[in-house]
Amino acid sequence: MAKRKKKQKVTPAQTIITILTAILIVLCGGRATGQFSNINLGYSQNVKTSQNTPNKELASSVLTDNVKKQLGNSIVYNGHGAFIINNNKNDLNAHISSAPxxxxxxxxxxxxxxxxxxxxxxxxxxxxREKTGNGRTSWKPKGFHQLTNLPGEYKHAYDRGHLLGYALVGGVRGFNASESNEANIATQTAWANEARSKNSTGQNYYEGLVRKALDQNKQVRYRVTDVYDGNNVIPSGAHLEAKSSDGSLEFNVFVPNVQTNIKINYETGYATKN
Structure with missing residues (x-):
């Protein structure tokens, strides 16, 4: 006659493991596969950025026929607030023998x-700016009618938006890098001017690429064109192009002059809260 096997004791730890396994099976839809992709572990990827980055509809709202004509035929939304122009290629000559x-x-x-x-x-x-005598100013570019206390990350509507950024050209002798240079400053939304992450590509993001190249002793040809629709005082956006002499950096992009928490009248500059 075969001997009966002794019943094994279940420890408290084993009981806890059994309960957790059952919970996981339920949460994963009955499949205990070890994959946790369907479980909310409390992580959120760039939630703040996505809430304040213009979506394609808002970014495209400035792309009138007139604006598109100025940018060319190849205009592709990059998924992060801006547009890639001509597959990121431009016609800049980056082989120049001259001082900056x-x-x-x-x-x-x-x-x-x-x-x-x-x-x-x-x-x-x-x-x-304070150390170089190019500090803040009360001067306002065309259409600069400020709104403050806005909801979201960007609490104000407008910045004094530069074409050539202070950190890039502030060392060029004779160039007026102040915020009151009317040839270099236009009314620009806070997002379009300040946003600088890979997931929210405002002008500061692309300027960061140029800053990094210069810090690595590269030479860069750079052009910024504010694009206007007709006689509007507020630009529809900034067309940014850069190319380094060694070919390691090149971009051709359009940053729309929009912001998620305001609606802009581009003819006058007056904006209303969304």
Missing amino acids: YAVNEVDELGRAHIGNAWLNKTSRQYKS
Whole structure:
């Protein structure tokens, strides 16, 4: 006659493991596979950024036929608030034998229009505006009608938006890098000017790519064109192009002058809260 096997004792730890396993099976839809993709572990990827980054509909709202004509045929939303133009390729000549320079052009209506620059590490400015005499100002560009106490990450509507950024060209001798240079400053939304992450690509994000290249002793040809729709005082966005002489950096993008918490009248600059 076969002997009976002794009944094994179940320890408290084993009981807890059994209960947890059962819970996991239920949560995973009856499959104890060891994959936890269906379980909310409390992680959220860039929730704050996604709430404040213009979606495709808002970003595209400034792409009138006139604006698209100025940008060209290839305009593709990048998924992070801006647009890729011409597959990120541009016609800039990055093989120049000259000292760094920075120049501006206004259009026939006196609006800040184009910023052209040839940059290297000596053009970089690491000092604050206050230390170089280019501090804050009360001067306002065309259409600058501020709104404050807005909901979301960007609490105000507008910045004094530069074409050629202070950190890039502040070291160029003779260039007016102040915030009151009417040829280099236009009314720009806080998002379009300040956003700088891979998931929220405002102008500061692309300027960061140029800053990094200059810090690595690269030479960069850089152009910014504010794009206007007709006689509007507020630009529809900023067309940014860059190319390094060694070919390691090149982009061609359009950052729309929009913001999720406001609606802008581009003819006058007046905005209302969403």
